[in-house]
Amino acid sequence: MxxxxxxxxxxxxxxxxxxxxxxxxxxLFVFDNLRFMKMMTIISYRLGVPFAFLGITxxxxxxxxxxxxxxxxxxxxxxxxxxxxxxxVLSTVIHVYVxxxxxxxxxDAVSRYAPEMPFLTIDMLVARAEIWLVDTDHILDYPRPSMxxxxxxxxxxxxxxxxxxxxxxxxxxDTKEGVVIVSFGSYVLSPPESITQKIISVLQDLPFKSIFxxxxxxxxxxxxxxxxxxxxxxxxxxxxxxxxxxxCGSNGQxxxxxxxxxxxxxxxxxDQFYNAERMRVKGMAETVDLNTVSTHELHSTILKVATNxxxxxxxxxxxxxxxxxxxxxxxxAAYWLDHVMKYGGSHLRSSGHxxxxxxxxxxxxxAFLLLFVLLILLISVCLVxxxxxxxxxxxKAKIE
Numbered sequence: 001m002x003x004x005x006x007x008x009x010x011x012x013x014x015x016x017x018x019x020x021x022x023x024x025x026x027x028l029f030v031f032d033n034l035r036f037m038k039m040m041t042i043i044s045y046r047l048g049v050p051f052a053f054l055g056i057t058x059x060x061x062x063x064x065x066x067x068x069x070x071x072x073x074x075x076x077x078x079x080x081x082x083x084x085x086x087x088x089v090l091s092t093v094i095h096v097y098v099x100x101x102x103x104x105x106x107x108d109a110v111s112r113y114a115p116e117m118p119f120l121t122i123d124m125l126v127a128r129a130e131i132w133l134v135d136t137d138h139i140l141d142y143p144r145p146s147m148x149x150x151x152x153x154x155x156x157x158x159x160x161x162x163x164x165x166x167x168x169x170x171x172x173x174d175t176k177e178g179v180v181i182v183s184f185g186s187y188v189l190s191p192p193e194s195i196t197q198k199i200i201s202v203l204q205d206l207p208f209k210s211i212f213x214x215x216x217x218x219x220x221x222x223x224x225x226x227x228x229x230x231x232x233x234x235x236x237x238x239x240x241x242x243x244x245x246x247x248c249g250s251n252g253q254x255x256x257x258x259x260x261x262x263x264x265x266x267x268x269x270x271d272q273f274y275n276a277e278r279m280r281v282k283g284m285a286e287t288v289d290l291n292t293v294s295t296h297e298l299h300s301t302i303l304k305v306a307t308n309x310x311x312x313x314x315x316x317x318x319x320x321x322x323x324x325x326x327x328x329x330x331x332x333a334a335y336w337l338d339h340v341m342k343y344g345g346s347h348l349r350s351s352g353h354x355x356x357x358x359x360x361x362x363x364x365x366x367a368f369l370l371l372f373v374l375l376i377l378l379i380s381v382c383l384v385x386x387x388x389x390x391x392x393x394x395x396k397a398k399i400e
Contacts, residue, residue: 005104034282135254156330248265
């Protein structure tokens with residue numbers, strides 16, 4: 001939270017940055033929809049320019065979506081949509097907490113960074129978004145409610161594969177057994193030595209070739225190709241790709257879905273545990289813990305996912321459904337951005353965007369009803385107490 005606040009403060013107090021943005025004379029701003037980016041909407045507010053959000057976050061609070069948290073898992077736990085009672089309790093508590101407490105924005109952000117503008121809370125400023133484009137769907141993820149100005153578009157990082165660079169193309173084409181693509185994303189290029197050796201040992205014993213995104217040198221160039229960068233979407237699109245050995249970042253998952261490649265999930269942090277579980281529960285993947293999995297278990301898991309047709313069938317069906325409904329997600333995103341630039345987004349917004357979230361969520365109504373019930377109970381208790389005292393007094397007088 002503190003890093004997010006510092007990031008926004010650095011840009012919002014940078015006069016030269018604001019001037020350069022103003023000189024561009026933008027027609028529309030598109031902000032990442034992560035919660036800590038909400039204060040950046042002050043830039044568009046100062047310039048009087050409409051804005052939209054695009055990203056992975058499904059945020060019912062800001063998007064004014066009424067939900068039941070009992071069947072929508074929190075994306076930082078490895079829960080699926082069938083939660084136990086305690087998991088539902090935790091999900092509900094977290095939902096209420098993030099609805100009421102915003103640690104990613106200053107309450108006086110508008111007056112702090114745009115003192116010349118009429119004051120608005122960040123909550124009400126964000127509600128002015130023309131449209132929200134969310135990198136999720138109901139095929140890889142779970143079905144969830146939405147609103148007309150919230151478009152679930154799937155993974156914008158994916159699409160049809162492009163021709164591979166020569167070194168990758170020759171490696172992929174020259175194989176009959178198939179290829180395992182190994183990547184833990186751009187953040188993890190140098191895993192701990194023990195884990196790296198475990199992976200290399202397994203890759204050498206597999207009956208497949210492998211491409212491993214990392215900063216180490218390959219011990220066997222004919223069997224394992226290592227590189228600090230790989231054309232991941234294009235490799236997954238290749239017909240010889242058998243398995244995706246992945247940390248389960250959102251972009252990589254959607255690339256695997258689009259190209260119908262089953263996954264061995266190795267979640268490391270943040271939403272990756274949630275992502276891994278949603279693939280596992282839908283029969284498209286298996287999950288392992290790189291810290292504890294043995295070489296033998298890892299080897300057998302990769303073989304299982306590569307050779308058991310159930311994984312391929314499950315993700316192939318999901319891929320076909322995804323393409324029918326979402327097509328190429330980035331094209332869908334472009335369509336909706338063009339749409340709101342031409343027509344605006346007022347016809348997509350509900351009246352819920354015109355009121356604070358506490359009012360939209362009926363928290364004030366629930367509080368009033370709770371106080372009313374407590375008042376009735378208090379009056380009832382008092383009446384019972386008074387009646388009891390009267391009865392006791394009469395009984396005592398009668399005895400005397």
